[in-house]
Amino acid sequence: MNRDTPVWLRLGSLAFGLLFLVLPLPAPFDTLRPHLLALALVYWALESPGRGGMALAWVAGLLADVVAGTLLGEQALRMAVLVFLVQRFRAQLRFFPLWQQSAAVGLLLVNDFALMASIRLIAGAGLPGWGPALAPLVGLVVWPWGFLLLDSLRLRHRERAGGR
Template identity: 80%
Template sequence: MNRAPPLWLRLGSLALGLVFLVLALPWPLDLLRPHLLALALVYWSLEAPGRGAMALAWGAGLLADVLGGTLLGEQALRMAVLVFLVQRFRAQLRFFPLWQQSAAVGLLLLNDLALMALVRLVAGAGLPSPLLLLSPLVAMLTWPWWFLLLDALRLRHRERTLPR
């Protein structure tokens, strides 16, 4: 019995996160954009950890750098750190109720913003807008719906592949 999530679902959720990252939004809504790529990486790190999670995070981050036009390696570093932290605290995070997971995801994404500010400050690119602090709040509100959607798709696939 294969308990691994389907590759199309894992890559599809990451592709959706990348598309949402480059989707053109008006200025005020752009600051409220949840980081769906990071949310997808958090979900897969919680539900289907594996040896390739860090490499997947790094590769998705590099793609995000190229698509978003950011400093090459910035998002790759941020996504790798995010996945490392999720894997480090996976045992605790998995058994939190969904509202506590949302709070933890918000804190992880605040850490991600701090890392982004540090990298940009060191690179001389200047600090991001303070209004960007609203993004982790929106991601906290998005997390339960994102989690439930991916979980339903993953479990539906697992039910189809079970022998009868």
């Protein structure tokens, strides 16, 4: 990881995303749970390309499979595909205004949901309920706030490191 990206911030944001997967929430909010791990991986793929993006996504996805108790490899594949798409379109995504970037992230999360549904159908688990189908919409709304939070923490660290 480069000097602009502290290890604790990258790993901490991913650990928070993993923790949020299993955090108990009241029933109405549980169906609207955003996939914060996916959002954190998208952020780091945009801001620190070439810093273990695909490998990090695969490992984070495997950890998410273990933590959430899903089919082993399901989220690993989903997160790797997500990061691949972000890396593929990084040049365009980085220069979108935040509202357009949010819409693009929402579309990436719709793709993630379609991949999840496909994997579960192939595995014989049936279609997911309507709750996970709303996750891309929630991710679209949460993205600007998460982006601004992680960006401000990253930039604050860069200012401190530059002043030494």
